[in-house]
Amino acid sequence: MKCRLEPASRGARASARLGARSASPGFTLLELAVVIFIMGLMLTLAMPYLGGFRQAALRSQARRMAGRATYLFDEATGHKLVLRLIFDIDNNGYAVAQLDPYAVRPVFAPDTSMGGRPVMMPAAIWIRDVTVEGIGTVNRGTIATTFYPEGYVDATVIHIADASGDVMTLELSPLTGQVSIITGDVMPAGMRASN
16 A cells, blocks of 8 residues: 655645744854853863974984984994084984095095984974084084094084974983983083083
8 A cells, every 4th residue: 555645744744844944043152152162171171282292293303313323322332433413403404424434535424324314304393503512502504423433422412492492402421322301401511502
């Protein structure tokens, strides 16, 4: 048995739907206030985490640079090499050079090994300045710290910063080659910034 709708009943349903639509033209002020309150609450809860992501990126770059310095110290000592970590502040990166002991006049040449590849910092994080004992503080151009085969490195302090003004300090210990990562803009007591 097939059920057939009468034209009157279809019209009644259509007018009921039309009436329901016209009765609810939009959101009430109370509904809008609740939605705005919930969005504000979610944003308030999320903001500390967004700042943490920015700090994490800065910390990650500091650890990456510290790892490279530790690797170079171990390579210089273990393979009896003279290596340099060259900071190119204008181009926001750093690279490794190795002294060629077999050259007529020994010069530093770019290190082509896996650990010597140049590193470019992300756009939101930059090398603010580098202080090398005996040379001074440089915030433009290039400066290098040298790793010696006898097991020491030039005393060096590196400051990296991000767009929000947060700063991380890396300190290379000359006798042990260990790299300390310190949150904030710090100049160790033994070092003094000079130009």
